[in-house]
Amino acid sequence: MVARADAPATLLIAPTGGGKTMAGFLPTLAELADGRHTGLHTLYVSPLKALAADIKRNLRTPVDEIGLPIRIEDRTGDTSATQKKRQRADPPHILLTTPESLALLTSYEDAPRMFAGLQRVVVDEIHALAESKRGDQLMLALARLQSLCPGLRRVGLSATVEDPAAIAQLLAHHPDPCEILMADPGPDPNIAMLETAEAPPWSGGGAAYAIPAVLEQVRQHKTTLIFHNTRAQAEIFFHNLWLANDEGLPIGIHHGSLDRQRRERVEAAMVRGELRAIVCTGSLDLGIDWGDVDLVIQIGAPKNVKRLVQRIGRANHRYNAPSKALLVPANRFEVVECVAALEAARAHDLDGEPRGPGPRDVLCQHILIAACAGPFDADALYAEMTGAGPYADLERVEFDACLDFCATGGYALRAYDRWQRLQQRPDGLWQLRDPRSAQRIRMNIGTIQDTDTLKVRMRRNRGGKPLGEIEEGFAASLSPGDTFLIGGQVVRYEGLREMVVEVSRERGRKPKIATFMGTKFATSTQLSARILDMLQQKDWPQLPRHTADWLALQRRMSRLPQRGRLLIESFPHDGRECVCVYGFAGRNAQQTLGLLLTKRMEETGLHPMGFVATDYATLIWGLDAPTDPRPLFDIDALRDGLDTWLAGNAVMKRTFRASATIAGLIERNTGGQRKSGRQATFSSDILYDTxxxxxxxxxxxxxxxxxxxxxxxxxxxxEEMIARVGARIDLVRVGRVTPLAAPLFLEVGKVPVKGAAEERLLAEESDRLLAEAGLVGIGA
Known part of the structure; x- marks a missing residue:
């Protein structure tokens, strides 16, 4: 099947190294070859600034070699203000940018002139954008461009799409269709689990046990990418890897909290082939073309098959060469998860959660962006927005509610001038109440919510070299002399000056670990279902002997969880009654389940004292064990408990702050100054409580x-788990800790429950002391 250059939208799915990016640009190069087109012809949008720079470098080569009269430029947050101003006045033929920069461009009054000749938009790695609000913002921006350029054609590119029809619907301008082209997938990847001399530990996420085996793989390959799921884990692993690197092999680290120049140096060294290994996170997930990478190692279970396939594709970035990857489970249960992910990847069984309707905080921001560009008609803007895939089913009443919020702040806030940002003119058009507010709106465009971070620099008398960022909360816990890891090196905290953490070099001391938030993935529902199916096998020849024996022991002592049923174990341990719920619902859901179940247990007199959660189970301990757990899982009671818990909880306040910032109620950037996380939290907490x-x-x-x-x-x-299992809840009472529950006792992040259990323990201890002193009955 061949794509039509004039098709309104085309989704091209091809394996990494298959040349899909160049295929997306071929019609553009052909149309620009005669040199007659003036102004902007093609817009390329990618989720990563580094990817835009990489595409610019790769695209320049054929253009220069053929001698085509084509200007190619990029525009990201790193582009100078002078160049950005020139691009608006005299745009290049091909502009490479990000969703945030494109949204900003559409906010200017001269946007119609800049985009007047636009013919095509190429959206790279569209699957990554489809999973976040950045994708929703991009599709709204494309709907605006479609209004300015009715003949605009769209091309989406991806190597890993689990639901092509859903991505095509996202990309298309409704009601126009979107063609789907599937390229030959090429050879299957060469993937396996890394064999190590030592078995994985029972809990934890560092995989320090595998350092010798990983280092041996680095020696055997040209360039190895070592992926981690969080930035903190990447820092710890890099530190341990470097300490074991007696040969001094050149190894780098790359993640989103490092200073931009440090990241760029690592990227440049990779391009030149100077590094043997790079410890990294999702910052290198996507399609940057580094052909010398011949091995990918995933540390820790990938949690998502699609992410695993994407990362595997970084190795042997060529169409006809199989990618080579090794998985390293961080703990014993992750052995099972890694094997399940490998089997799914070999079967090309990708996973992914379906997206709901487009979020309304992004919608509010887009209304403000439209107002910055000039007066607008509400009917026309609504029609434009429903042309965007995520908002195709947007009801007019929802749009009007967002418009009213942008205009007045809503019922409780309409008395405050600062939130009355729009007004309706006598001719019915809407415009900014104060034209000067356009600059402040533009300064806060975007959907990426930074964690509250502070810059880290070497002490000024050492040159003030920037190292990256750490969490504001972590910085607040530091005292002068404390040490921590950043960029793979141990530094000593000297003090805080003008919201900058100043440090000095420190050698040979064991560091604290900077608490980079990064991204904490939850195991996908599809991968969880595959794990549950695996647990029901008669035996497990695909698993290492130590893990198969562990599961067999669990089967003898109790049961193994299975799909369509909910296993709950009850057993005594250390003077407490323990309950283990194997929900396999992902870490966030299992954590929430712990909060709700302990609340329900408190209400029914079971005296819970605490809980801990992982991706697959929640362990609760207390003074009493339930005899019938089914009433605890009444969905209406759980939902009521959730409402009560959420109302004053920090989770809601944190979520409110993010949505309020995106919707424009809270400004993080004001007049060139950026609020600290504490300032933003303080103002958002007051608003939330109000x-x-x-x-x-x-x-x-x-x-x-x-x-x-x-x-x-x-x-x-x-809700999905409870609906799936119905009344099929199995309570198994055993006499001691079970093999599957034992690792949960070693997990960090235990949550204490303050309630009637403390009062009962105190009363029992008082009675015991009185009896021991012979005071029982005296004065009765």
């Missing part, structure tokens, strides 16, 4: 609840 008290049905409160339910709380997966 709305909760006086206007709990406010648009932003509804947005916040929806976001929390599918994000940090992930209640939807709890």
């Amino acid at each position: 709305l909760l008290k006086y206007d709990p049905d406010h648009l932003l409160m509804r947005i916040t609840r929806a976001e929390a339910m599918r994000g940090l709380v992930d209640f939807g997966r709890i």
